[in-house]
Amino acid sequence: MTHPYLSLENVGMDFTVAGRTFHAVTDVNLGIDRGQFVSIIGHSGCGKSTLLNIVAGLTRCTTGGVILDGQEVNSPGPDRAVVFQNHSLLPWLTAYQNVRLAVDKVFGASKSASERHDWTLHNLRLVHMDHAVDKRPDELSGGMKQRVGIARALSMEPKVLLMDEPFGALDALTRAHLQDTVMEIQARLNSTVIMITHDVDEAVLLSDRIVMMTNGPSATIGEVLTVDLPRPRRRLDLSDDARYVGYRASVLRFLYERHAKPEAA
Amino acid sequence: MSTISENSAVGRVQGGGGLSALAATLHTTLDRARSKLFDLLPLIVALVTLLGIWELACRGAGSSLPPPSRVVSETWELIINPFFDNGGVDKGLFWHLAASLERVAIGFTLSAITGIALGVLIGQSSLAYRGLDPIFQVLRTVPPLAWLPISLAAFRQADPSAIFVIFITSIWPIILNTAVGVRQIPQDYRNVARVLRLSPLEFFFRIMLPSSVPFIFTGLKIGIGLSWLAIVAAEMLIGGVGIGFFIWDAWNSSLMSEIILALVYVGLVGFILDRVITVIGNRVAGRKVG
Numbered sequence: 226m227t228h229p230y231l232s233l234e235n236v237g238m239d240f241t242v243a244g245r246t247f248h249a250v251t252d253v254n255l256g257i258d259r260g261q262f263v264s265i266i267g268h269s270g271c272g273k274s275t276l277l278n279i280v281a282g283l284t285r286c287t288t289g290g291v292i293l294d295g296q297e298v299n300s301p302g303p304d305r306a307v308v309f310q311n312h313s314l315l316p317w318l319t320a321y322q323n324v325r326l327a328v329d330k331v332f333g334a335s336k337s338a339s340e341r342h343d344w345t346l347h348n349l350r351l352v353h354m355d356h357a358v359d360k361r362p363d364e365l366s367g368g369m370k371q372r373v374g375i376a377r378a379l380s381m382e383p384k385v386l387l388m389d390e391p392f393g394a395l396d397a398l399t400r401a402h403l404q405d406t407v408m409e410i411q412a413r414l415n416s417t418v419i420m421i422t423h424d425v426d427e428a429v430l431l432s433d434r435i436v437m438m439t440n441g442p443s444a445t446i447g448e449v450l451t452v453d454l455p456r457p458r459r460r461l462d463l464s465d466d467a468r469y470v471g472y473r474a475s476v477l478r479f480l481y482e483r484h485a486k487p488e489a490a
Numbered sequence: 491m492s493t494i495s496e497n498s499a500v501g502r503v504q505g506g507g508g509l510s511a512l513a514a515t516l517h518t519t520l521d522r523a524r525s526k527l528f529d530l531l532p533l534i535v536a537l538v539t540l541l542g543i544w545e546l547a548c549r550g551a552g553s554s555l556p557p558p559s560r561v562v563s564e565t566w567e568l569i570i571n572p573f574f575d576n577g578g579v580d581k582g583l584f585w586h587l588a589a590s591l592e593r594v595a596i597g598f599t600l601s602a603i604t605g606i607a608l609g610v611l612i613g614q615s616s617l618a619y620r621g622l623d624p625i626f627q628v629l630r631t632v633p634p635l636a637w638l639p640i641s642l643a644a645f646r647q648a649d650p651s652a653i654f655v656i657f658i659t660s661i662w663p664i665i666l667n668t669a670v671g672v673r674q675i676p677q678d679y680r681n682v683a684r685v686l687r688l689s690p691l692e693f694f695f696r697i698m699l700p701s702s703v704p705f706i707f708t709g710l711k712i713g714i715g716l717s718w719l720a721i722v723a724a725e726m727l728i729g730g731v732g733i734g735f736f737i738w739d740a741w742n743s744s745l746m747s748e749i750i751l752a753l754v755y756v757g758l759v760g761f762i763l764d765r766v767i768t769v770i771g772n773r774v775a776g777r778k779v780g
Contacts, residue, residue, distance in 0.1 A: 282684075313681065327686055330692075
């Protein structure tokens, strides 16, 4: 029997507030193979980010566990690099220095200084940011900051790349550019990716599988949709592709028919 | 005049490019000087007006304070000769200021180091915060000179006592601002540090210090201001060489002009100290501290 590369087993998360226990997430079971791109979609408050933080090790789950490449996850580490929603670049460092900090930390022992320099630039080139290596975050646009954030995460050569609504704060055009960049990089590096999103088109366009979460409390996986579209995918070709439209419709039906957010206006 | 016309003739023959570039440079330099002058104009007007009012108000024979013209004429020896040293406390103003600055430098350095360390402690540990913050909040309201008798009793010497007063006066804003700076480090930065597995020492130097530098320097700025306030007052009481004692000595000899001159120097030095901390802060942070 082969185990998946990354597996979440009976993951649950309880919070105790003022003596009352609240089940945020219960019984999440999910296996992800190497090189797979998985999106987690659901209404806000469904525990998507909690789940991602558990895989990252930033939050400890109260029940169950996460196993990555045969090892249990119980603390954060660079093998599970995170692209944070609001980029989280250090504002006193340039784009280069932000990436270099990660490179120095992960490869300080195994690569020479000039190799680390080249590796830093290589990753900035991957996200098309080699023209702005010496800019500080406040001199960069939102999309550019997110690109540097992705470069920083990629530079750690993570076993799995975790993205927490990476394009949520960007305008539609910038978002499309970044989605293309991420697809291009994923095709090139064959990275294993988990991405949190609330954007149906983004999920269908980027993912091999879409994990749809039910609403909290006690949120869990409602359905997993396999997106069987050939790669490379191009948004223009797909927009009137029957299968794409079908996948999109089934995610929409899940979110707005079967699991519509009760209090949503 | 003849050289200019000669030059322009040559310029015309050679195409005139070099000369017009020179003229343009000259023009921008002049422009810059003019705008600088324009920036300073309100200050100059205000200064002249204030000095004029002062001169008019104190010119009468029965005036208890000297007008600015008499201040300058009576202290001219001190102004042009700040470096004389006749032994004892009979020294030029430079030496008095230097002695005061030395005390401030020692006391303030000690309070900056201790203050930042304590600030990091109560910023990082909520236990330490709950234990120490109330104490700091009470102690920081104690006026500087109220500490002097205690420190004289403890140290039994003038100099260490004055330095202790500087230390205890300037440490509170440094502690409290550093603590605020540490507590406001965004959770995102902490998460980045955790994902990168930064060691506590790396976290301190790579994340905590740079992130709280603007706050720390706000504390240092308030602290250096308070130090300078405190040293002048403390020196009036402890005596010896120092600008505070110089003022007290001048008062005992009824030399009003010397007091006024010393006040001007005290104000200017305080202003410079404040600017120095701001400039260092901007350098260290690589951005505006405010």
